[in-house]
Amino acid sequence: MSQTGVQARRGAVSLLDQILGDEPRLMSELLAGGVLEKLPPDDRARAQRLATETLRGLERADRLLQKHLKKYPPLTIHNVLRVGTIELCQGGAAHGVVNAMVNLVAQHPRLSHLKGLTNAVLRKIAAEGPDAWDALRAPRLPKWLRGPLIEAWGADAMAAMEIAHFKGAPLDLTAKTDPQAVAEATGGTLLPTGTVRITNPGQVSTMPGYEAGDWWVQDAAAALPVRILDPKPGEAILDLCAAPGGKTMQLAAAGADVTAVDDSIPRMVRVKENLSRTGLAAKTLTKDARAVKGSFDAILLDAPCSATGTIRRHPDLPYAKDGSEFGALIELQTELIDHAWTLLKPGGRMVFCTCSLLPDEGEVQVDEALEKHQDMQVDSSVLSLPGIDSSWITTEGGLRLRPDYWSDFGGMDGFYIACLRKAG
Numbered sequence: 535m536s537q538t539g540v541q542a543r544r545g546a547v548s549l550l551d552q553i554l555g556d557e558p559r560l561m562s563e564l565l566a567g568g569v570l571e572k573l574p575p576d577d578r579a580r581a582q583r584l585a586t587e588t589l590r591g592l593e594r595a596d597r598l599l600q601k602h603l604k605k606y607p608p609l610t611i612h613n614v615l616r617v618g619t620i621e622l623c624q625g626g627a628a629h630g631v632v633n634a635m636v637n638l639v640a641q642h643p644r645l646s647h648l649k650g651l652t653n654a655v656l657r658k659i660a661a662e663g664p665d666a667w668d669a670l671r672a673p674r675l676p677k678w679l680r681g682p683l684i685e686a687w688g689a690d691a692m693a694a695m696e697i698a699h700f701k702g703a704p705l706d707l708t709a710k711t712d713p714q715a716v717a718e719a720t721g722g723t724l725l726p727t728g729t730v731r732i733t734n735p736g737q738v739s740t741m742p743g744y745e746a747g748d749w750w751v752q753d754a755a756a757a758l759p760v761r762i763l764d765p766k767p768g769e770a771i772l773d774l775c776a777a778p779g780g781k782t783m784q785l786a787a788a789g790a791d792v793t794a795v796d797d798s799i800p801r802m803v804r805v806k807e808n809l810s811r812t813g814l815a816a817k818t819l820t821k822d823a824r825a826v827k828g829s830f831d832a833i834l835l836d837a838p839c840s841a842t843g844t845i846r847r848h849p850d851l852p853y854a855k856d857g858s859e860f861g862a863l864i865e866l867q868t869e870l871i872d873h874a875w876t877l878l879k880p881g882g883r884m885v886f887c888t889c890s891l892l893p894d895e896g897e898v899q900v901d902e903a904l905e906k907h908q909d910m911q912v913d914s915s916v917l918s919l920p921g922i923d924s925s926w927i928t929t930e931g932g933l934r935l936r937p938d939y940w941s942d943f944g945g946m947d948g949f950y951i952a953c954l955r956k957a958g
């Protein structure tokens with residue numbers, strides 16, 4: 535086993551130690567903080583992929599490991615065993631995986647005495663694990679999130695969503711101008727909503743059309759709010775909470791006069807980089823959306839939220855979070871809707887959306903906004919788009935998207951989207 539294989543696995547274990555540790559962190563925060571920056575790019579990508587796969591299959595890995603452990607070892611060794619189990623059960627060659635994991639432990643400054651245990655347990659997993667793997671249930675979400683989601687959608691829907699989370703997500707692209715041409719160039723499939731879907735992607739930056747800025751990565755569900763807003767050339771459109779800019783680019787590509795606002799300096803840098811790569815233009819303002827002034831034909835408000843709709847892409851979220859921050863986010867969403875409404879011209883439209891599965895961040899927000907703003911109506915007529923099932927339209931007139939929808943095409947992120955019209 536090359537040292538390279540050990541390095542990538544050590545990177546994966548280090549990510550897991552921090553995501554599952556006493557002070558849990560999101561993988562995106564760890565990566566942005568440079569936790570893997572000493573690794574060469576290929577190893578970094580492999581470490582991230584291994585950690586992601588391990589988090590998706592964590593419950594299954596622990597069920598297999600339990601049989602061979604009298605008590606759980608220190609977290610790092612537990613994570614070594616989890617990564618090894620995932621690799622072995624997903625077709626990794628037994629000899630290579632076991633050797634790499636034992637080497638990794640042997641090189642550990644404090645835990646090298648546990649290399650014998652690592653070797654013994656992973657050999658047993660190599661012998662039995664792959665056959666047992668498929669018979670295990672799809673991993674469940676932790677209770678703090680599972681409970682509220684069952685309450686909202688029922689136990690059957692929860693089980694279907696957990697299967698979707700376990701399957702993971704394909705790579706979705708939004709074309710700047712010509713989705714058919716992007717599908718042909720990348721070997722992707724054109725979905726009914728206009729997104730190009732790639733099931734076995736390589737490295738994104740080396741795919742055809744990336745350098746030329748012909749497309750950007752954006753989940754099929756995340757591309758729908760702008761399709762629902764239906765921007766027209768020359769319209770003054772305010773894009774609130776815009777970074778990293780997926781929706782800003784859609785609005786700009788439609789020819790709108792876009793003002794993109796986000797309060798995060800580093801995330802706004804990414805908006806500017808994305809606009810530059812795709813050759814699109816938008817005004818950018820780095821400030822709190824609640825401090826924005828002006829008057830706009832249309833507004834897109836993609837509010838910060840729990841991001842529980844993106845768990846199939848970010849399986850670290852249920853472990854790194856515990857729901858304690860969600861109350862503050864829900865209050866912020868209400869404030870953002872109320873302020874954005876003051877910036878909308880009479881007769882204008884505002885699309886409010888969140889990548890959340892929690893009704894408090896979607897259906898309930900719109901219900902409450904309708905009670906508060908006498909000049910607000912929901913327009914559900916704009917939701918009748920190709921690929922959208924009418925049963926996804928909610929009683930208050932929004933669109934509820936879930937990861938178990940479109941299961942034949944490879945699913946979609948969970949989202950809530952509503953188009954709100956202001957009286958003229």
Ligand SMILES: C[S@@+](CC[C@H](N)C(=O)[O-])C[C@H]1O[C@@H](n2cnc3c(N)ncnc32)[C@H](O)[C@@H]1O
Binds near residue numbers: 779
């Ligand atoms: C869901 S993300 C937006 C995704 C983006 N619309 C896209 O399509 O690429 C939410 C964004 O809200 C920003 N944000 C959070 N609170 C904010 C506030 N008070 N004012 C402006 N932006 C805020 C965050 O920095 C984050 O970039």
